[in-house]
Amino acid sequence: LQALKRKPDLFLCSNLDVKAVFQCGVLSLKFPEAPTVKASCGFFTELLPRCGEIAPVGQVVHENGKMLLQAVLEGVGGQASRSLMDHFAEILFALNKHCFSYLSVW
Numbered sequence: 001l002q003a004l005k006r007k008p009d010l011f012l013c014s015n016l017d018v019k020a021v022f023q024c025g026v027l028s029l030k031f032p033e034a035p036t037v038k039a040s041c042g043f044f045t046e047l048l049p050r051c052g053e054i055a056p057v058g059q060v061v062h063e064n065g066k067m068l069l070q071a072v073l074e075g076v077g078g079q080a081s082r083s084l085m086d087h088f089a090e091i092l093f094a095l096n097k098h099c100f101s102y103l104s105v106w
Contacts, residue, residue: 018056022047022064029071029088034081041087044068048094061099066106069095 025047028040051058061068068091074080075088095103 016056018060019064022060023067026064026068026071029068029075030079034084037075037080037084038087041084041091045090045094048091048098051098062102065095065099065102069103069106 025040025043028036028043031037031040047057048061051061072088072091072095076085076092080088
């Protein structure tokens with residue numbers, strides 16, 4: 001999360017597997033530890049607004065965003081602690097704002 005905030009062009013690096021980073025973030029949303037889930041939610045709320053400006057991020061979100069949406073809905077549906085709902089809502093808001101065309105398909 002800090003790397004994304006401070007140096008977003010890191011995601012343009014050719015030897016960074018953006019898909020793997022994305023999938024690790026999705027898996028982290030399902031962890032039982034609240035701080036881990038909060039950090040993952042923060043990561044996605046920083047990542048999703050960059051879909052349009054960083055091509056590799058846009059591509060990964062296009063191809064794997066359904067997996068993210070499913071993990072968020074599972075968390076909201078009872079898999080995660082109620083204290084984390086605001087964090088999941090921020091991801092849904094970011095998806096709606098920055099990836100609306102994909103969201104309606106997923």
